[in-house]
Amino acid sequence: MAVFSKKSKEISNDFSLLPNHLGIIMDGNGRWAKKRGLPRSAGHKAGANVFRTICEECADLVIKYVTFYAFSTENWKRPKEEVDAIMALFKDYLLEAKRDFVKAGNNKIKFIGEREGIREDLLALMDEAEEETDSHTGTTVYLAVNYGSRQEIVSAVNKLIKEGKTEINEKDISDSLYTVPDCDLIIRPSGEERLSNFLLWQAAYSEFWFSDVLWPDFKKEDLYSALREFEKRNRRFGG
Numbered sequence: 627m628a629v630f631s632k633k634s635k636e637i638s639n640d641f642s643l644l645p646n647h648l649g650i651i652m653d654g655n656g657r658w659a660k661k662r663g664l665p666r667s668a669g670h671k672a673g674a675n676v677f678r679t680i681c682e683e684c685a686d687l688v689i690k691y692v693t694f695y696a697f698s699t700e701n702w703k704r705p706k707e708e709v710d711a712i713m714a715l716f717k718d719y720l721l722e723a724k725r726d727f728v729k730a731g732n733n734k735i736k737f738i739g740e741r742e743g744i745r746e747d748l749l750a751l752m753d754e755a756e757e758e759t760d761s762h763t764g765t766t767v768y769l770a771v772n773y774g775s776r777q778e779i780v781s782a783v784n785k786l787i788k789e790g791k792t793e794i795n796e797k798d799i800s801d802s803l804y805t806v807p808d809c810d811l812i813i814r815p816s817g818e819e820r821l822s823n824f825l826l827w828q829a830a831y832s833e834f835w836f837s838d839v840l841w842p843d844f845k846k847e848d849l850y851s852a853l854r855e856f857e858k859r860n861r862r863f864g865g
């Protein structure tokens with residue numbers, strides 16, 4: 627398959643195989659800002675803009691599910707100023723979406739993570755975004771906010787115990803997670819090569835794509851490179 631279209635010399639996006647569920651760890655915002663002598667919040671702001679671009683691109687490509695790791699259960703340990711800046715960016719994004727849910731596209735917005743600890747005004751906007759986009763049939767964008775995968779698995783098991791289960795199987799756990807299907811490809815930029823408590827259960831047979839590019843510099847061409855690599859992977863699922 628041609629990677630460059632002769633006519634436009636642009637990288638083509640005609641993929642023969644796309645991941646059903648793509649996971650993205652948005653990493654490197656802090657280092658991007660530091661390199662420029664800017665506060666970390668400036669890196670997160672630039673990262674939020676890249677999030678918007680990549681969301682649109684996933685929708686154009688018709689990727690069914692994409693999960694962005696936006697804020698982990700461990701990220702509360704960061705300085706209050708930085709946490710507040712990230713929460714303000716979520717709010718901006720949600721207010722923007724609220725202004726025009728229909729024009730915002732056909733994407734379905736969903737949140738995964740613990741609600742406890744998140745401000746009431748944000749929770750209300752999150753609920754509204756989920757409700758307003760529930761009938762959309764395009765890409766489901768999962769935003770992992772106050773998310774930790776170990777905690778997700780523990781909650782799933784506790785839920786099953788409450789339901790009276792005394793013995794469980796894999797399907798029981800899968801069905802009790804935050805409704806994310808198994809992940810096919812995980813992208814992590816910024817040179818780090820670890821999962822950091824992201825989709826541990828769902829990533830059992832996931833492929834990985836790492837790159838040194840910092841998230842605020844991540845372009846749709848980087849997404850294409852990851853997807854091009856994914857097409858070539860020989861997935862055997864242990865068989």
Ligand code: FPP
Pocket residue numbers: 652653654655656657658670671673674677695696697698701712715716719769816
């Ligand atoms: C990791 O980079 C990034 C985060 C912990 C926050 C990610 C948040 C955003 C991209 C903004 C999200 C906004 C919307 C609207 C979804 P880091 O800070 O750990 O970077 P570093 O490793 O270089 O320090």
